[in-house]
Amino acid sequence: xxxxxxxxxxxxxxxxxxxxxxxxxxxxxxxxxxxxxxxxxxxxxxxxxxxxxxxxxxxxxxxxxxxxxxxxxxxxxxxxxxxxxxxxxxxxxxxxxxxxxxxxxxxxxxxxxxxxxxxxxxxxxxxxxxxxxxxxxxxxxxxxxxxxxxxxxxxxxxxxxxxxxxxxxxxxxxxxxxxxxxxxxxxxxxxxxxxxxxxxxxxxxxxxxxxxxxxxxxxxxxxxxxxxxxxxxxxxxxxxxxxxxxxxxxxxxxxxxxxxxxxxxxxxxxxxxxxxxxxxxxxxxxxxxxxxxxxxxx
Amino acid sequence: xxxxxxxxxxxxxxxxxxxxxxxxxxxxxxxxxxxxxxxxxxxxxxxxxxxxxxxxxxxxxxxxxxxxxxxxxxxxxxxxxxxxxxxxxxxxxxxxxxxxxxxxxxxxxxxxxxxxxxxxxxxxxxxxxxxxxxxxxxxxxxxxxxxxxxxxxxxxxxxxxxxxxxxxxxxxxxxxxxxxxxxxxxxxxxxxxxxxxxxxxxxxxxxxxxxxxxxxxxxxxxxxxxxxxxxxxxxxxxxxxxxxxxxxxxxxxxxxxxxxxxxxxxxxxxxxxxxxxxxxxxxxxxxxxxxxxxxxxxxxxxxxxxxxxxxxxxxxxxxxxxxxxxxxxxxxxxxxxxxxxxxxxxxxxxxxxxxxxxxxxxxxxxxxx
Numbered sequence: 092x093x094x095x096x097x098x099x100x101x102x103x104x105x106x107x108x109x110x111x112x113x114x115x116x117x118x119x120x121x122x123x124x125x126x127x128x129x130x131x132x133x134x135x136x137x138x139x140x141x142x143x144x145x146x147x148x149x150x151x152x153x154x155x156x157x158x159x160x161x162x163x164x165x166x167x168x169x170x171x172x173x174x175x176x177x178x179x180x181x182x183x184x185x186x187x188x189x190x191x192x193x194x195x196x197x198x199x200x201x202x203x204x205x206x207x208x209x210x211x212x213x214x215x216x217x218x219x220x221x222x223x224x225x226x227x228x229x230x231x232x233x234x235x236x237x238x239x240x241x242x243x244x245x246x247x248x249x250x251x252x253x254x255x256x257x258x259x260x261x262x263x264x265x266x267x268x269x270x271x272x273x274x275x276x277x278x279x280x281x282x283x284x285x286x287x288x289x290x291x292x293x294x295x296x297x298x299x300x301x302x303x304x305x306x307x308x309x310x311x312x313x314x315x316x317x318x319x320x321x322x323x324x325x326x327x328x329x330x331x332x333x334x335x336x337x338x339x340x341x342x343x344x345x346x347x348x349x350x351x352x353x354x355x356x357x358x359x360x361x362x363x364x365x366x367x368x369x370x371x372x373x374x375x376x377x378x379x380x381x382x383x384x385x386x387x388x389x
Numbered sequence: 390x391x392x393x394x395x396x397x398x399x400x401x402x403x404x405x406x407x408x409x410x411x412x413x414x415x416x417x418x419x420x421x422x423x424x425x426x427x428x429x430x431x432x433x434x435x436x437x438x439x440x441x442x443x444x445x446x447x448x449x450x451x452x453x454x455x456x457x458x459x460x461x462x463x464x465x466x467x468x469x470x471x472x473x474x475x476x477x478x479x480x481x482x483x484x485x486x487x488x489x490x491x492x493x494x495x496x497x498x499x500x501x502x503x504x505x506x507x508x509x510x511x512x513x514x515x516x517x518x519x520x521x522x523x524x525x526x527x528x529x530x531x532x533x534x535x536x537x538x539x540x541x542x543x544x545x546x547x548x549x550x551x552x553x554x555x556x557x558x559x560x561x562x563x564x565x566x567x568x569x570x571x572x573x574x575x576x577x578x579x580x581x582x583x584x585x586x587x588x589x590x591x592x593x594x595x596x597x598x599x600x601x602x603x604x605x606x607x608x609x610x611x612x613x614x615x616x617x618x619x620x621x622x623x624x625x626x627x628x629x630x631x632x633x634x635x636x637x638x639x640x641x642x643x644x645x646x647x648x649x650x651x652x653x654x655x656x657x658x659x660x661x662x663x664x665x666x667x668x669x670x671x672x673x674x675x676x677x678x679x680x681x682x683x684x685x686x687x688x689x690x691x692x693x694x695x696x697x698x699x700x701x702x703x704x705x706x707x708x709x710x711x712x713x714x715x716x717x718x719x720x721x722x723x724x725x726x727x728x729x730x731x732x733x734x735x736x737x738x739x740x741x742x743x744x745x746x747x748x749x750x751x752x753x754x755x756x757x758x
Contacts, residue, residue, distance in 0.1 A: 284441050285474035289488040289539065290462040299491070303478045 120367070127360035134354055145361035155362065157337060158345040159369070165252060165327070165341060166320035169259045173316055174309065176260065177267025184268065185275040206265040214329035217258040221245050221330070245331050248338040255327045255339060262326070263319070267312045274308030275301070310381040314374050321370045342366045391451045391546040391579050392417040393438070398447035400433055408433050408603040410447060415581060417452075420573050422594035423583045426626070430603035431583045435551050438581065439468045451547065466547040467540035471555055473532045475524040481535050482507055482520040488543045510538045530561045534568075541576070548580040554589065566592055587627045591615065599623050617745075621667060621752040624745060630672045630697075630704055633719040636749060637668040644668060644744070647717040648689035648709045649737065654744050666755065669745030675721030677705045680734040689737040693729045694718065705729055707737055 095103070130141045149155050180202055187195050205213065220228050223243040232238040244254045278301060286296045324343040327333065333340035333348070340348075343366060350359030393415040400408040408430040415421040423431040436442040438449060440461035449457045456464050467488075475484050489503045498506070511517045514534045524532055533553060540548060550569075554562045570593065573580055584590055590597045591611045599606040599614065599622070606626075607619040618624040624632045637646035644651040646668045680690055691709035698704075703723040708716055721737050729735055746755035 279472075279474070281470055281472060281474040282476060284436075284439075285468070285470060285476075286487075286491075287441060287461045288439050288466065288468040289491060290543070291487075291491040292462065295491045299487070300476065 123360045123363055123367075126356055127364045129357045131356040132354065133356070141357065145358050146365075148358065149361055149365060154337060154340070154345065155342075155365070158340050158342045161252065161339060162321060162323070162341045162343075162366075162369075165256060165259075165323060166317060168253075169256045169263075169320050170313065170316045172256070172260045173264045173267045174312060176264045177271055177312065180264065180268035181271035181275055184272050202265050202268055204265070205262050208262070210262060210325045211329055213262050214258060214326050217254070217261070218245065218330055221254055246335050248335050251331050251335060251339045255323075255330050258330060259320070259323065259326050263316065267316060270308055270312050270315075271305065274305045278304050307381060310377055314377045314381075317373050317377065318370055321373065322366065342369070392453070393547060393579060393581070394448075394450040394453070395434075395438075396448045396450065398434070398437060398444045398449060400430075400437065400442070401445045406603070408437075408444075411603065411605060413598060413605065413608070415579060416596075418577045418579055420570070420580045420582065420593060420595045422590040422597035423581065423600060424587055424590035424594075424597055424627075425585065425600035425606075427585055428602075429600040431585075431600055432551055433603075434600075435468070435549050435581065435583050438547070439466050439549055440464050441468075464547070465543075465545050466549055467543060467545035468549040469536045469540050469551065469553045471552040473524075473536040473553075473556075475532055475535055475539075477524055480521050480523055481511070481516060481527070484524070484535055485510060485516075485538045485542055488539060506542055510542045513541075514538050529557050530565065533557060533565060537569075537572070541572070544576075545578065548576075548578045550580065550582045552584055553582075555584070555586070562589075569593065588629065591627070599626060601626075617754065618669070619754050621669075621747050624669045624747065628671060630720045632745065633670045633672065633675065633721075634747075635668050635670070635717060635719070637666050639664050639666060644746075647715065648691070649739060651739055651744060654746075665749055667747040667749045667752075669747060670719070670739050671743060671745075672704055672720040673702065673722050674743035675719065675737055675739050676724050677707060677721040677727070677729065677735050677737050678724045679727060679729075680736045689717075689719075691717075691735060691737060693731050693733045693735055696723070696729060696731065703728065705735070707735055709737065 127145055128140060128142060129138065130144065131138045184195070184198055184202065187198055208216075220226050221244040223229060223241040223246075226241075226244075228244070229238070229241040233241065242250065244250045282300055282304075283296055286300055291299065322343050323341055324347065327339055327341055328344055328347070331339040333344040337345075342362065346359050346362040346366060349355050349362055393413075395411060395413040395415075397410040397412055398408065399410045400406075411430075411434070423434060425431050433442065437444050440456070440459055440463075444457065447457070448455055451464070476487065479487065485507045486503050489498055489506060492498075507520070508517070511520055514537060516531070516534055516538060519527060519531060519535075524535065527535065533556075536553070553569075554565050557565060566589065569582075582589075582593060584593075594611055596608065596610055597614065598608045601622050607614055607623045614623060614627055618627060618632070621634060625634060635646040635649070637644050637651070639653070642653050644653055644666070651668065677693075689707075689709040691707040693705055694708050695706035696703060697706075704720055705723050706718060706720050708718050710716055719737065723729055747753065748755055
């Protein structure tokens, strides 16, 4: 019998998981970091260590900063819309399930459906909806008399990013709604009864009870959705490919093009690392917010 | 402060009757207790009074004004929940201030006045040192007091309490009972208190109503209900240990309840010979003695099955056998100084003045009209 402290045994048993996580997650990250410190262009046979050269180049790269702006714009817009709409749907579903709602199961299915469709597929569907000549959206707008002629949503530099945001919101609002619905279900009904007797109206009940009790879930939704939105690739790539021009080019699309279309492995890795740092910073910000909130109510 | 009249209030959900039509008046300033077993409809009635639930039929009047269709906020009632329902994300201070801060802006007190009110009620309830804690950092008794404070701060005209003491330990429960009575004496707010605990009902209420399956069994002062239960349900429910209920046969001037020979109480209405009745005997009215003394005739002889010491009294469960060898189990009080052992033979006797007689078919008290 080997004598080890409880703590040591803990490490022993956690060991396999550590190894697995290292191999799957940490090793590629480390490899990418290493790669970002090199200039590697296989077609020219260049492979040399350049230190922070790639990052210095990144600092002066206007296309990088444009991609950053696009990414943040996309993230801010889509995440806030998803949170607000998701909250609305969650409240609606919660309300339905309080009564003897027969349509509830259907409502759940309907609301989860967009999320169940692979992004590439739904992006392609939306591409058809946006299509200027045969697309349903233009047809409806013209029939309703809201627009004169067809708008080529995806070819217009101002519209294109918003078209991508709409598609992303459509697709991932269900995720936010489901998490928030689960959160709503954990708020004891008695608190609302108490608040009603205490004289609170519907708005006060929402503002003073629902919202504060749901803050942890809201932060979780924000973290998950922000991480996804910062790394957005398939939704935008299928719709616009980053165009027109580079007007919808997000960081991941820029990184993809640099890595796999121009095969600049070093510089592409530096871009990927920058994206990683951005995501990490944002999630740390949220976690700090969450911690402050939890401490506030603990 | 209000008189509460409940007129034929009724609650059904679909085909299911939760509360059959019920009529009840609670006087202004009274401490009124609704007591009954789980599922008797007492909590439903409380929800209806608070306005959290709408009745299927009937009316509720506060001081003669119909409030049946009013929202809880328009009724000016306060409700203390069994689970306290404190807002977990708020401090004690915020919890207690809540009813004052959700008042429409035009009628709301200013921040400083609210703060003063909270301090005042907190002082009153001994919560001053805990104002910045959150509910999870409080003990059960402290949470209970915060719930009371939140209910009292608004000076409601009706105070509803839904089993507020059931989550507390026995000692705390006793001291909170005293506290509640003190509060009621000082504030004189009409109070309706729901409980399934008949001891609580007996000690707290000015008057109480015993409910069973939504139906009023008896309304009255605690002592009157205890002394003269209106029917078999009340007889069995009020009082601990529960009243012994034995089926008996009337003789010329005696009542034979199994092995017990009881004297007919004077003034008992004449009834047919050999008519069967149900006799109720309170355990404290039955004396259990050693079985060897003289004068055991007319007493039941039996074997001790269980003893329950409870402070000054020792409850004894005795199994009696009548002439036909039919077994009766009754609970009595051990004679002073007598400590029976399980299996010991004992004699049980009952003074005649303390009989309760019930009609076994209607289950009503005999001669109660």
